[in-house]
Amino acid sequence: MSTRFRAATTFFRARKATFRSSSALPNVRAQIEGELSAIRDAGTYKTERVITSRQAATIGVRGRENKVLNFCANNYLGLSAHPDVIQAGKDALDTHGAGLSSVRFICGTQDIHVDLERKIAEFHGRDDSILYASCFDANGGIFEALLGAEDALMSDELNHASIIDGVRLCKAKKYRYKHRDMNELRNMLEEAKGMRRKMIVTDGVFSMDGNVAPLKEICDLADEYGAIVFVDDCHATGFLGKTGRGTEEFLGISGRVDIINSTLGKAMGGASGGYTTSSKEIIDLLRQRSRPYLFSNSLPPPVVAQASKVYDLLMTSSELPKKVAANTERFRRRMTEAGFRVSGDNHPICPVMLGDARLATEMADEMLERGIFVIGFSFPVVPHGKARIRVQLSAVHSQEDVDRCVDAFIEIGQRRGVLK
Structure with a gap:
């Protein structure tokens, strides 16, 4: 270890040793933990999944051996990986x-x-x-x-x-x-x-x-x-x-x-x-x-x-917007025919309305187990009672990708009683 490095290490250790939290901080931390516990109890606590690849139609997720289909990105044209x-x-x-x-x-x-x-x-x-x-x-x-x-x-x-x-x-x-x-x-x-x-x-x-x-x-x-x-x-x-x-x-x-x-x-x-x-x-x-x-x-x-x-x-081609529109139409049509309520105006943001926050979170987790990456949205991101899974279509999704996503929704929706 060099003399300069030892001196720097000693300096920062000394600075760290001088840090003391205010007397109010422990009380604030306890209050905040209470708020976090209430969020967890309500089923609206939001966790972040860790992606191990570039953003694309299929992505790697930490803790999973195989890549999953990604249906919750704003990467509408698929160009972040072009x-x-x-x-x-x-x-x-x-x-x-x-x-x-x-x-x-x-x-x-x-x-x-x-x-x-x-x-x-x-x-x-x-x-x-x-x-x-x-x-x-x-x-x-x-x-x-x-x-x-x-x-x-x-x-x-x-x-x-x-x-x-x-x-x-x-x-x-x-x-x-x-x-x-x-x-x-x-x-x-x-x-x-x-x-x-x-x-x-x-x-x-x-x-x-x-x-x-x-x-x-x-x-x-x-x-x-x-x-x-x-x-x-x-x-x-x-x-x-x-x-x-x-x-x-x-x-x-x-x-x-x-x-x-x-x-x-x-x-x-x-x-x-x-x-x-x-x-x-x-x-x-x-x-x-x-x-x-x-x-x-x-x-x-x-x-x-x-x-x-x-x-x-x-500015040289409009093929990608056309592909997004086609995928959007296919997803919305099949989901609606299956009995799901999909909000919105023919837009590639396709909120699958479920109402219950815990149901939205748990269904999204089950979708991931079937290789489909989607996220449940609940309060405060959306109003109470209007929880949903927001699906987003992209130009890089194939028709087979879209069908696989819909099929997983139908399977889980039937098992959970969302679909009759």
């Missing part, structure tokens, strides 16, 4: 390094970031776009930058947690309308007539239920009342609609939404990153005021290059 996408990340690591070690306006912005922002804007048919470390950051950075005390914001009650957190940061007058309730939204817009700016905020697809926002009606109301429309399209970008352009295309209203936020961490490569795409003026203002953009490191070059390759693939 060889061209992986190679793009490797090449960028060689040419552009691991990262800039800071934010873009301080250390400069790399050419590949600018190129990706251009591709995103082109893909969505917008003027410009701005990259963030995640869509959670994009949602956290937009409302405070665009809305003040003289403005009003109307948000669907089932919007994603990142939208809720972002909305809390802004000083606008806040309204929350019942899920997809256009009459209540109209009343709120009427009440906010005198405000400077009015923004309607909604998920494009609501990820827990797989249902789609009534965007045409929302845009019609926005036109009537002079409001702007914001959509979080994380569970639509790349795969929903004939060419994967998202909820707008799926509903036949392309170009009507004013601001789209989305992610690179689901269909678009599966790594991380998010963005806002909109008019040039809005994007310019976000570069000046959006705190998560100004105070967070830029995306790592491998992530940028991988996402850029995904956009290249999607």
Whole structure:
């Protein structure tokens, strides 16, 4: 052992020895353990399965000898394991390094970031776009930058947690309308007539239920009342609609939404990153005021290059979105015919509604024993009494994969009395 290493070891041991918890910590720990015990007793304690392979249609799971079929990933296009996408990340690591070690306006912005922002804007048919470390950051950075005390914001009650957190940061007058309730939204817009700016905020697809926002009606109301429309399209970008352009295309209203936020961490490569795409003026203002953009490191070059390759693939072919749609139709049809209730609007998020939290958890565990990786969702992720197993279809699933999943559901559902 070198003298330097011994000195460092002695130093850190000494520092560790000086650490003492506060007198309050033991009581807090006991209180928290009580809360955790209550969660376990309710059957809603969430454990994390450890994956030992790349994300794909089949994955390795620690403790299991054989790989299992994966039906609970946001990897809708199957591109997180695509060889061209992986190679793009490797090449960028060689040419552009691991990262800039800071934010873009301080250390400069790399050419590949600018190129990706251009591709995103082109893909969505917008003027410009701005990259963030995640869509959670994009949602956290937009409302405070665009809305003040003289403005009003109307948000669907089932919007994603990142939208809720972002909305809390802004000083606008806040309204929350019942899920997809256009009459209540109209009343709120009427009440906010005198405000400077009015923004309607909604998920494009609501990820827990797989249902789609009534965007045409929302845009019609926005036109009537002079409001702007914001959509979080994380569970639509790349795969929903004939060419994967998202909820707008799926509903036949392309170009009507004013601001789209989305992610690179689901269909678009599966790594991380998010963005806002909109008019040039809005994007310019976000570069000046959006705190998560100004105070967070830029995306790592491998992530940028991988996402850029995904956009290249999607702008030259629409075969993958078609495959997702076909698998979705097959799963939903067979499950419904078997007697299961599958929520949602023909979306590859297919919540198999079970109601009881313990039943959802135990059925998901039994599915894993049959080689199918799915997860039970229960409170607080979904409301009490609405537990479900959320199945997600991908372009890389074969018809045989889909049938094997459905057959396992039917076998377990019959044995547990879910199916009569």
